Structures are given as structure tokens and as C-alpha cells.
Amino acid sequence: xxxxxxxxxxxxxxxxxxxxxxxxxxxxxxxxxxxxxxxxxxxxxxxxxxxxxxxxxxxxxxxxxxxxxxxxxxxxxxxxxxxxxxxxxxxxxxxxxxxxxxxxxxxxxxxxxxxxxxxxxxxxxxxxxxxxxxxxxxxxxxxxxxxxxxxxxxxxxxxxxxxxxxxxxxxxxxxxxxxxxxxxxxxxxxxxxxxxxxxxxxxxxxxxxxxxxxxxxxxxxxxxxxxxx
Amino acid sequence: xxxxxxxxxxxxxxxxxxxxxxxxxxxxxxxxxxxxxxxxxxxxxxxxxxxxxxxxxxxxxxxxxxxxxxxxxxxxxxxxxxxxxxxxxxxxxxxxxxxxxxxxxxxxxxxxxxxxxxxxxxxxxxxxxxxxxxxxxxxxxxxxxxxxxxxxxxxxxxxxxxxxxxxxxxxxxxxxxxxxxxxxxxxxxxxxxxxxxxxxxxxxxxxxxxxxxxxxxxxxxxxxxxxxx
Numbered sequence: 001x002x003x004x005x006x007x008x009x010x011x012x013x014x015x016x017x018x019x020x021x022x023x024x025x026x027x028x029x030x031x032x033x034x035x036x037x038x039x040x041x042x043x044x045x046x047x048x049x050x051x052x053x054x055x056x057x058x059x060x061x062x063x064x065x066x067x068x069x070x071x072x073x074x075x076x077x078x079x080x081x082x083x084x085x086x087x088x089x090x091x092x093x094x095x096x097x098x099x100x101x102x103x104x105x106x107x108x109x110x111x112x113x114x115x116x117x118x119x120x121x122x123x124x125x126x127x128x129x130x131x132x133x134x135x136x137x138x139x140x141x142x143x144x145x146x147x148x149x150x151x152x153x154x155x156x157x158x159x160x161x162x163x164x165x166x167x168x169x170x171x172x173x174x175x176x177x178x179x180x181x182x183x184x185x186x187x188x189x190x191x192x193x194x195x196x197x198x199x200x201x202x203x204x205x206x207x208x209x210x211x212x213x214x215x216x217x218x219x220x221x222x223x224x225x226x227x228x229x
Numbered sequence: 230x231x232x233x234x235x236x237x238x239x240x241x242x243x244x245x246x247x248x249x250x251x252x253x254x255x256x257x258x259x260x261x262x263x264x265x266x267x268x269x270x271x272x273x274x275x276x277x278x279x280x281x282x283x284x285x286x287x288x289x290x291x292x293x294x295x296x297x298x299x300x301x302x303x304x305x306x307x308x309x310x311x312x313x314x315x316x317x318x319x320x321x322x323x324x325x326x327x328x329x330x331x332x333x334x335x336x337x338x339x340x341x342x343x344x345x346x347x348x349x350x351x352x353x354x355x356x357x358x359x360x361x362x363x364x365x366x367x368x369x370x371x372x373x374x375x376x377x378x379x380x381x382x383x384x385x386x387x388x389x390x391x392x393x394x395x396x397x398x399x400x401x402x403x404x405x406x407x408x409x410x411x412x413x414x415x416x417x418x419x420x421x422x423x424x425x426x427x428x429x430x431x432x433x434x435x436x437x438x439x440x441x442x443x444x445x446x447x448x449x450x451x452x453x454x455x456x457x458x
Contacts, residue, residue, distance in 0.1 A: 197426025
């Protein structure tokens with residue numbers, strides 16, 4: 001095999017905050033869920049944990065609180081969050097350039113997939129929002145044992161589209177994406193559209209940081225994507 | 230006069246995101262106001278402009294959009310935002326440690342005031358939320374020509390409580406607070422409770438960054454506040 005055959009760049013995209021503008025709806029939905037069981041947690045602390053696995057989220061939450069949470073209360077939270085998020089879903093929009101970035105990659109023969117810590121039923125709604133077909137390569141929380149920042153989602157995504165994860169670029173808005181990228185041996189690229197600061201993403205291993213998918217599309221050359229001859 | 234007389238440290242506090250947990254409610258309220266006039270702006274870009282003057286916010290907004298905004302549309306935005314924010318106000322809580330920090334400073338004889346780019350009627354609701362008397366030194370957008378990042382709010386606040394702004398410490402959650410602090414010749418301290426990243430605040434001139442008012446209270450010695458003898 002020649003060197004080229006090993007170096008087909010592929011893209012593995014996070015979903016919330018990376019392709020769709022849904023982070024703040026998730027934040028407010030978690031806040032409502034927590035209030036619903038009598039927990040008052042500052043909103044910025046919720047924001048910084050969006051995108052990590054639900055189990056880790058609940059562990060992190062328990063650390064912040066003075067009181068111990070009983071199992072029954074904890075087990076109610078994911079459902080309360082899901083209900084609150086669905087009520088807000090009509091206000092979720094694609095991020096600027098998201099659809100065009102994905103169609104451009106497809107046109108140029110660059111393989112890509114979506115890998116999200118979220119549940120499949122939300123992710124399928126997001127495909128509609130982005131104008132993507134339901135057969136789009138999509139790995140969700142339901143398909144792996146551990147969500148981000150474990151590498152499983154990105155490893156499974158690379159395997160599904162038959163690319164080497166080590167030749168793949170993970171694009172995400174959160175430090176959990178970038179940690180999962182590193183653990184999967186992929187390159188990480190950050191986008192600011194989830195509301196993290198640039199340096200938080202750089203310090204978590206992002207090799208480049210763009211504003212949003214449209215900004216990445218305008219700079220694909222910087223990450224080594226060549227137009228086909 | 231001896232050196233001590235010149236060096237009475239005073240604190241000038243921002244309000245939203247610094248003493249009360251209201252930034253995300255403001256973000257969502259602005260998003261609803263913008264949608265109300267047919268403008269779709271990514272939510273993170275709204276978040277990063279909370280705390281700046283309304284006039285500058287609208288200028289910044291115009292730069293992000295492809296289309297020109299007519300004056301009539303622009304003039305509707307503040308009212309739409311105010312209405313949307315008031316609907317969400319019941320979910321606003323004091324930030325951890327805010328009330329205790331302020332009463333501790335008062336007990337130790339350290340002068341302080343609140344200076345906010347927001348309107349007086351919201352700020353007065355926030356005083357109630359914090360359990361503060363209505364005669365608390367409070368400078369609002371209504372009392373100065375230019376809000377943050379101009380220095381006017383902090384200059385007026387220092388003058389109101391009869392302290393030298395150059396001996397004052399501004400505490401804020403946003404880069405606009407820290408820029409206004411620098412322009413007012415005050416020292417700036419950042420808090421993460423408005424959702425900015427630590428480095429964003431440091432690069433904007435924060436000398437120290439704490440999580441929230443409670444974290445600052447636990448480290449008052451680091452900013453030179455001595456217990457009275």
C-alpha cells in the first residue's frame with residue numbers, strides 16, 4: 001500500500017453545540033429537571049458538563065451538593081431532562097454552515113459520521129433539522145457502553161464508516177469531546193458554538209479552534225482537506 | 230494623611246452572573262426577542278455579549294447579520310428582551326455565597342457598591358433576591374451616559390460610596406466588566422459564574438479568577454482584605 005491509502009482524512013462530528021445550536025436548551029432543561037427534584041445548582045456548572053455521559057454528569061453533580069442524593073431521585077433526572085428538552089426543541093436551529101459543511105465533505109469524497117452522548121431519539125430529530133437522510137452514519141449513547149469522555153463513541157463511529165480513527169479528525173464544542181478524541185487517538189478540533197472559551201478547548205487538546213461549522217468550512221485547507229483533482 | 234488612609238480597599242460588584250445566577254435567563258430572553266423580529270443568531274454569540282451596553286449589543290448584532298436592520302426593528306428589541314426576561318425571573322437565584330460575601334464585607338467595614346449595565350427595575354428585584362435593603366449603593370444603566378465596557382458605571386459607583394476607584398476592586402463575570410475596570414483604573418477580579426472560561430477573564434485583565442462569590446469569600450485574604458483588629 002502506498003502512503004496515501006493510509007491517510008484518508010475522515011471527520012467524526014459531535015452533534016449538540018457542534019452541528020446544532022442546542023447547548024443552551026440542554027442547560028436550561030437540566031436546570032429545570034434539577035429544580036424539579038429540589039436541587040439548586042448554578043447554571044454555569046451545568047453548562048460545563050453538557051456533552052459528558054449522563055452517568056458521569058450525575059456523579060459530578062453529587063460532588064457539588066452538600067446533601068446525598070438517593071437513587072430514586074437520581075433515576076428521575078434523565079427523564080425530567082428529556083421532557084424539558086423536548087419542550088424546548090422547537091427553538092433549536094442548525095448552526096451556521098453545518099449542512100453545507102457536511103454536503104461539501106461528501107462531495108469531496110471525505111467520509112464523516114456523527115457521534116453523540118445523547119439518545120438516539122433526539123439525534124434523529126437533529127438529522128431532520130440538518131436536512132440529512134436517516135441513513136446518515138450516526139452513533140448514539142444507546143450503541144456504546146460508555147459515552148464521552150470515554151473514546152467508545154468515536155471508535156465506533158470510525159469503525160462504522162470504515163476509517164482508521166488515527167486518521168480521523170474529531171470536531172466538538174466541549175472539553176469532553178476533545179478528551180474522548182485524544183483517548184481515541186484522533187485529532188481534535190474545537191468549535192466555539194457550544195459556549196466554551198477558545199483557551200478551554202486549546203488546553204483540552206484542540207489543534208485548531210473555529211467559531212462554528214461555517215468557519216471550519218471556510219478553513220478546511222488548514223486541517224489538510226484537499227479538493228479532489 | 231498616612232499611607233493607610235489612601236489604601237482602603239473597596240469592592241464594586243457587577244450584578245448579573247456575579248451576584249445573581251441570571252446570565253442564562255438573559256441569553257434565552259435575548260434569543261426570544263431576536264426570534265420575535267425574525268433574527269436567528271447563534272446562542273453562544275448572544276452569551277458572549279451579555280453585560281455590555283444595549284447600544285453596543287445592537288451594533289455588535291448588526292455586524293453578525295447579513296441584512297441591515299431598520300431602526301424600528303432595533304428599537305423593539307430592548308422591550309422584547311425585558312418582557313422575556315421578566316417571564317423567566319422567577320427561576321433566577323442568588324449565586325452561592327453572594328449574600329454572605331456582602332454582609333461579611335460590611336461587617337469588616339469594607340465599602341462596596343453594585344454597578345450594572347442593566348435597568349434599575351431589574352436591579353431592584355435582584356436586591357430583594359439577595360436580601361439587601363433598597364438603600365444599598367446601586368448604580369444602574371439609567372444613571373450614566375454609557376454602560377460597560379465604558380468605565381462610567383464603576384466611576385459613579387466609587388464616587389457614590391466615596392472611595393478612590395484606583396483603590397477599588399471590580400468583581401465581574403464578563404470581559405466587559407474587566408475592560409471597564411481597566412478603563413476606570415480599578416483592579417479586576419473575575420468569577421466563572423457567568424459562564425466565561427477562566428482564560429478569557431485572565432486575558433481581559435483579571436488579576437484573580439474565582440468560581441463564584443462564595444469562592445471569593447473563602448479567599449478574601451488573596452485580594453488583600455484584612456480582618457479588622
